[in-house]
Amino acid sequence: MMRRRLSNLKLMILACCACAPLTGCQEYRTEYHTRPGFYEKASAFDLPSEVVLDDGTRVVYADRSKVSQGARPASARKRFSLREEHENGDVTLNAVIPEHVLVNTLICLRREEYSLLWEQMLAESTRQAYGNDKKGYEQFESYMRKYRTDLGRTLTRMVKGLPHQQVAMASMGDGITRCALRSQFSDGFKFTRVDAVREDDGQMRLLMIK
Numbered sequence: 158m159m160r161r162r163l164s165n166l167k168l169m170i171l172a173c174c175a176c177a178p179l180t181g182c183q184e185y186r187t188e189y190h191t192r193p194g195f196y197e198k199a200s201a202f203d204l205p206s207e208v209v210l211d212d213g214t215r216v217v218y219a220d221r222s223k224v225s226q227g228a229r230p231a232s233a234r235k236r237f238s239l240r241e242e243h244e245n246g247d248v249t250l251n252a253v254i255p256e257h258v259l260v261n262t263l264i265c266l267r268r269e270e271y272s273l274l275w276e277q278m279l280a281e282s283t284r285q286a287y288g289n290d291k292k293g294y295e296q297f298e299s300y301m302r303k304y305r306t307d308l309g310r311t312l313t314r315m316v317k318g319l320p321h322q323q324v325a326m327a328s329m330g331d332g333i334t335r336c337a338l339r340s341q342f343s344d345g346f347k348f349t350r351v352d353a354v355r356e357d358d359g360q361m362r363l364l365m366i367k
Contacts, residue, residue, distance in 0.1 A: 240264065250277040252361045255326060255334045256319055258353040262363055263312040266305055271298040280354050280362040307347040308366060311338070315351065318342060332356070333364060 239257055241249040250265075250273065252258045258278065265274040275284065275294050287293035301308065315324050315336060323342045327335045332355035343349045352364040 248273055248277075252278065252353075253359070255336050255351075255353040255361060256316075258361050258363050259312055259315050259319075259336060259351060262351075262366075263309065263316060266301065266309050266312065269302075269305075271301050274301070274363075278363050280364045281356060282354070283362075283364055304347070311346050311348040311366070312351070314338060314342065314346065334361070 237251070237253070239251055239261055241251070243249070248270075250261045252261055261278050262274065265271070265278065272294070275297055279297070281289075284293065284297075287297050315338060318324050318338070323339055325335075325337050325339050327337070329335050329352070334353050334355075335350055336353065337343075337350035338346065348366050351366050353361045354364045355361050
């Protein structure tokens with residue numbers, strides 16, 4: 158009887174030793190982020206509450222408005238239009254979160270609507286840096302045409318990667334949000350980050366692409 162107990166004890170010890178390398182050697186990192194409630198209301202897609210990145214990092218999101226006031230029903234959400242095309246041919250661009258800046262800029266690039274991009278989606282400080290006149294616009298258009306393919310590749314990758322959290326969002330202060338391709342997705346791109354800024358009218362606009 159004593160031998161049988163000792164034998165069973167040895168088997169239990171061996172089993173524990175075999176399992177230890179599987180459970181004790183892996184390290185996990187969890188990042189907690191809080192995002193404004195209007196992100197979900199204005200986003201063109203459902204935002205996940207948590208994701209796991211390719212490197213094993215677990216990113217957990219908490220919605221400020223849901224935490225403080227409780228979840229609002231989907232039917233209560235307002236419809237939002239990124240791009241309004243009017244009967245007279247005029248176009249109005251709207252952007253209240255950085256994602257909207259990415260999408261609007263990409264559409265303008267694809268359609269070569271440089272004037273529309275300059276007038277409605279480019280930040281006032283950026284226009285001033287170029288020179289807020291005809292010469293400044295010409296320099297801006299020349300730059301956008303020269304790098305149109307590279308800019309388009311970056312923006313397309315960002316827009317596609319947004320639902321999968323492949324773009325890191327960071328507040329830089331003064332109303333500026335930096336959107337950057339995470340390092341594991343940025344290889345081969347000339348441009349890897351986009352800065353958007355919230356201006357006095359509440360709209361977000363393109364500050365720079367770098």
